[in-house]
Amino acid sequence: MCLAVPGKIESIHGEEALTRMGRINFGGVIREASLAFVPEARQGDYVIVHVGCALSVIDEEEALQIFQYINAMRDDSVPGGP
Amino acid sequence: MAHRIIIDPVTRIEGHAKISIHMNDDGSVVDAEFHVVEFRGFEKFCEGRPLSEMPGITPRICGICPVSHLLASAKAGDDILAVQIPTPSDKLRRLMNLGQIIQSHALSFFHLSAPDFLGGWDTPPEQRNVFGLAARHPELARAGIRLRQFGQEVIEVLGGRKIHPAWAVPGGVRNCLTTDGQKRLKAWIPEAFATTQLALNLFKDILEKNSSELLLFGNFPSLFMGLVGPDGEWEHHGGKLRFKDSQGKIIADQLDPRRYAEWICEASNPNSYLKSPYFHRLGIEAGMYRVGPLARLNVCDSMGMPKADAELRQFKQLGVGAVTSSFLYHHARLIEILAAVEFIQAYLDDPDVFSNRLRADAGINNLHGVGASEAPRGTLFHDYTVDEDGILQKVNMIIATGQNNLAMNQTVKQIASHYLHGKEIPEPMLNRIEHGIRCYDPCLSCSTHAIGQMPLRIELLGPMGQVLNEVTRG
Numbered sequence: 001m002c003l004a005v006p007g008k009i010e011s012i013h014g015e016e017a018l019t020r021m022g023r024i025n026f027g028g029v030i031r032e033a034s035l036a037f038v039p040e041a042r043q044g045d046y047v048i049v050h051v052g053c054a055l056s057v058i059d060e061e062e063a064l065q066i067f068q069y070i071n072a073m074r075d076d077s078v079p080g081g082p
Numbered sequence: 083m084a085h086r087i088i089i090d091p092v093t094r095i096e097g098h099a100k101i102s103i104h105m106n107d108d109g110s111v112v113d114a115e116f117h118v119v120e121f122r123g124f125e126k127f128c129e130g131r132p133l134s135e136m137p138g139i140t141p142r143i144c145g146i147c148p149v150s151h152l153l154a155s156a157k158a159g160d161d162i163l164a165v166q167i168p169t170p171s172d173k174l175r176r177l178m179n180l181g182q183i184i185q186s187h188a189l190s191f192f193h194l195s196a197p198d199f200l201g202g203w204d205t206p207p208e209q210r211n212v213f214g215l216a217a218r219h220p221e222l223a224r225a226g227i228r229l230r231q232f233g234q235e236v237i238e239v240l241g242g243r244k245i246h247p248a249w250a251v252p253g254g255v256r257n258c259l260t261t262d263g264q265k266r267l268k269a270w271i272p273e274a275f276a277t278t279q280l281a282l283n284l285f286k287d288i289l290e291k292n293s294s295e296l297l298l299f300g301n302f303p304s305l306f307m308g309l310v311g312p313d314g315e316w317e318h319h320g321g322k323l324r325f326k327d328s329q330g331k332i333i334a335d336q337l338d339p340r341r342y343a344e345w346i347c348e349a350s351n352p353n354s355y356l357k358s359p360y361f362h363r364l365g366i367e368a369g370m371y372r373v374g375p376l377a378r379l380n381v382c383d384s385m386g387m388p389k390a391d392a393e394l395r396q397f398k399q400l401g402v403g404a405v406t407s408s409f410l411y412h413h414a415r416l417i418e419i420l421a422a423v424e425f426i427q428a429y430l431d432d433p434d435v436f437s438n439r440l441r442a443d444a445g446i447n448n449l450h451g452v453g454a455s456e457a458p459r460g461t462l463f464h465d466y467t468v469d470e471d472g473i474l475q476k477v478n479m480i481i482a483t484g485q486n487n488l489a490m491n492q493t494v495k496q497i498a499s500h501y502l503h504g505k506e507i508p509e510p511m512l513n514r515i516e517h518g519i520r521c522y523d524p525c526l527s528c529s530t531h532a533i534g535q536m537p538l539r540i541e542l543l544g545p546m547g548q549v550l551n552e553v554t555r556g
Contacts, residue, residue, distance in 0.1 A: 004145025018216040018223055034212050036227055037189070048145040050525070051194055053212065055146070056234075066142050073127045 005070065006046040006063040007031065024049060101494055101515065101540045105550060109504045112545075114495035116487065116519060125477040133159055133446075133472040138248040140464070146525045149182035149237055150457030152250050153319065154464040154479075157453025159252020161340060162468055164447035170437035171254035174240060176319045177429045178249070179455065180422040181236025183318060184274070186458035187375070187415040188233060190523040191281060192226025195412055198517045199288050203295070204510055222284070225277040229419070232270040236426060239263035254441035264430050271430075274423045275389075282393065282416050289413070298500055299518045300408025300493035303328035305361050305371035306380040307485070309339065309456055314383035316390075316421060318456040324381045325361055325371065330403025332381075334361075339454035342463055346480070359485050370488040373460025374522060375414035380404045387428075390421035408493055408521040415523075446472045457482050459523055483524040493518040505551045507540060512553070515540070 007024035012035065014020040020035040024047060031049070035041050038054045046063035047054040058066075100117040124143055128136065137155045141148030153175055160167055167175075197210040200219060208214075216223045240259065241249040249256050289296065309317035310324045323337040323345065337345055347362040347369075361369035371377070380401075385391045397417060400410060429435055446468060453464045460482030467476040497518050501511035516538060542550040 004143070004148075006145075018220065018227070019213055036193075036212050036216070036223075037230060050146050050189075053189065053193060055189070062142070066145075069127070069139065069143060073123050 004048045004050075004066075006048055006058055006066055007033075008063075009035075009041060009043050009045050009047060012041075012043055022047070022054065024054070101538065102543055103494070103498050103502070103540065104543050105502070105505075105545070107545055109502070111495055111499040111502055114491050114498055116490045116494050125479060128477040129474050131474050133162060133252065133466065133468050133474060136464075136466070136474070137251055141248070144525075147182065147186060147457050147459065149178055149241075150455060150462050151464070152248070153179055154453040154455045154457075154462045156250035156252055156255075157455060158451045158464040158466045159453070160442075161451030161453060162446060162448050162466060162472070163252050163442065163444040165253050165442035165444050167254045167442055168437075168439045170258060170434040171250075171440045172320070173429060173432060173434050174255050174258060174440070175250055177259070177426060177435060178237055178240050179319050180426050180429075181233045181240075183233070183422045183456075183458050184419050184426075185230045185233025185237070186523075187419050188226055188230035190458075190520075191412055191415050191419075192222065192229070194523070195517070195520055196222070196226075196284075198513070198520070199292060199295075199412075200284075203513055203517070207513070207516075210513075222280070225280065229274060229277045232267075232274050233422075235270065236267060239267060251441065253443060256440070258437055258440060259430075259435045261436070264436075267426065268430055271423065271427050275420075278416060278420045278423060282420070285413055285416060292409070295514075295517075296407050296409050298409075298497055298514070299521055300489065300496060301406055302492055302496060303406060304489055304492070305333065305364070305369065306377035306404060307361070307371045307373050308378035308381040308461060309454065310335075310382050311386070312336075315386045316378060316382040316384065316418075318378075323454075323461070326381045326404055328401075328404045328406050330380075330401075334363075339461075339463065340452040342452065342454065342465075342480070348480070358488050359480060360488065366488075370492070371485065372408070372489045373482050373485045374411060374458075375418050376405065376408060376411045377460065378456065379414045379417060385417070385421045387421050387424035389424055390417055393417045393420060408489065408518070411521045411523070446470060459483060459525060460485055481525075483522070486522045486524065490519055490522055490524065493521070502542070505542060507542065507551055507553045512538065512540070 005026055007026040010023045010025050012020060012022050017039050018036050022033055022035045024031050024033050033049045034053045038047060038057050041047055041054060041057050045057050046060060048056050102115045103111060104113040106112050137152050140151035140155045144151045193212045197215045201210050201214050306326050307323060309321040311317050311321045323339050324332060325334040326332050334345065345362055346359045349358045349366050360366045361371050379394060379397060385394050394417060397413060450467050455462055462482060463480040465478040466474055468474055494515055497514050501508050539554045541552045544550050
């Protein structure tokens with residue numbers, strides 16, 4: 001399965017709902033994502049992104065909870081290839 | 083060999099979908115592999131936690147289809163409590179799952195896939211996305227966004243929060259529908275029908291103009307698996323497993339999904355974290371099966387709702403026995419949206435969804451439990467083993483993208499065989515491989531890359547495994 005890592009909206013450009021874009025910060029890596037599906041998203045919000053589209057806005061508390069889980073998983077070993 | 087993996091969020095984002103194409107000396111394609119870097123550390127992470135935490139954790143980690151994991155997790159919990167949940171909570175869970183199917187399918191059809199078939203296959207990748215669609219078909223783009231919003235609202239009205247509703251629990255659900263929620267959702271119904279009908283008409287139009295894609299994008303015999311009701315009707319949350327072959331013959335039926343391990347075998351691939359499930363009795367090659375919208379429509383005999391049933395009858399004409407082209411996953415998604423809107427409309431007038439008899443209480447009565455539910459992308463299994471105190475000892479999850487992996491490989495192989503004549507990797511092949519994979523709407527760990535574009539790395543390998551050519555995009 002995939003991990004849905006929340007990213008923080010650093011800045012937003014564009015006005016029109018369909019073409020609004022956000023610069024999203026995923027732990028230091030910046031990605032552009034379409035905000036067409038999250039008209040309510042504002043700068044500073046956390047979003048879940050799938051194939052370049054922000055799917056949903058989550059509050060900071062939720063985002064921190066997810067980061068906590070992900071950090072807890074860092075120490076797990078998994079068998080497998082590359 | 084076990085080795086240590088650092089689960090760094092950044093590597094989750096940076097990854098490319100890697101594809102290996104194995105060639106013969108004469109330049110023909112022998113095989114293809116689409117390497118899905120599936121993350122399995124999650125299962126280990128869950129071990130040692132109380133069962134009651136699972137419906138809260140799984141949707142948070144698997145945030146692309148949170149409702150599917152929530153429901154499968156709650157169902158595995160029902161099995162461990164050994165309870166039959168009250169009818170109202172079963173209906174409410176179904177209502178939420180229908181909302182999830184609509185929102186996920188709407189995104190896949192309107193915004194990830196339609197830009198390919200509306201914009202033209204050889205349009206540059208930067209135009210085959212939601213912006214290209216907004217520029218050329220703004221009404222369609224808006225209608226698709228609103229349809230997805232309707233699905234999200236169904237989830238929100240029940241779960242309270244859009245993304246991580248810890249609303250379904252072992253034994254039932256926490257809240258019923260309110261009359262205010264009923265009113266909000268009812269207001270959407272006419273528009274949801276209109277948008278779905280518009281998309282169905284559009285897709286049927288496209289189908290006539292894309293007959294070569296129909297033959298090329300994953301058109302091969304395979305088995306199909308999905309849940310069906312007792313009379314073979316379309317199922318998305320309850321029911322039993324059915325396998326059908328590409329001639330349309332039912333090869334196994336009414337299998338208890340809790341005993342999935344007797345029917346489904348998981349082959350490990352040393353090159354990937356992904357296990358490749360297949361139908362045990364037929365072996366890994368003949369036992370390859372597809373899951374998801376195409377499979378569900380192939381295995382079922384009826385949708386159980388009049389509008390969707392009329393569409394299903396037309397759909398079944400597209401194949402002999404079964405519909406075998408993966409390009410028709412798109413078509414199947416639209417018919418499932420239509421059925422979902424019809425079922426939601428019916429549930430909104432069902433007195434049960436306002437009932438407060440929502441939860442069966444019990445302790446740990448089984449040390450092993452399985453929950454199966456149809457996620458938008460296909461059948462999802464959560465398999466838990468607990469101790470006497472309900473602490474998880476072992477967790478296994480079988481996800482849709484994993485079950486479709488063998489079929490995705492076959493799809494890539496089919497497209498590559500058509501386009502590759504030697505070591506050169508032609509650009510039209512890249513677009514088509516990307517779309518061939520997109521038909522399955524996989525949830526990819528690398529999926530946060532460019533807008534609507536799948537970051538791809540394709541390598542051509544010779545008979546001795548030597549790299550003949552390589553191309554990276556995105």
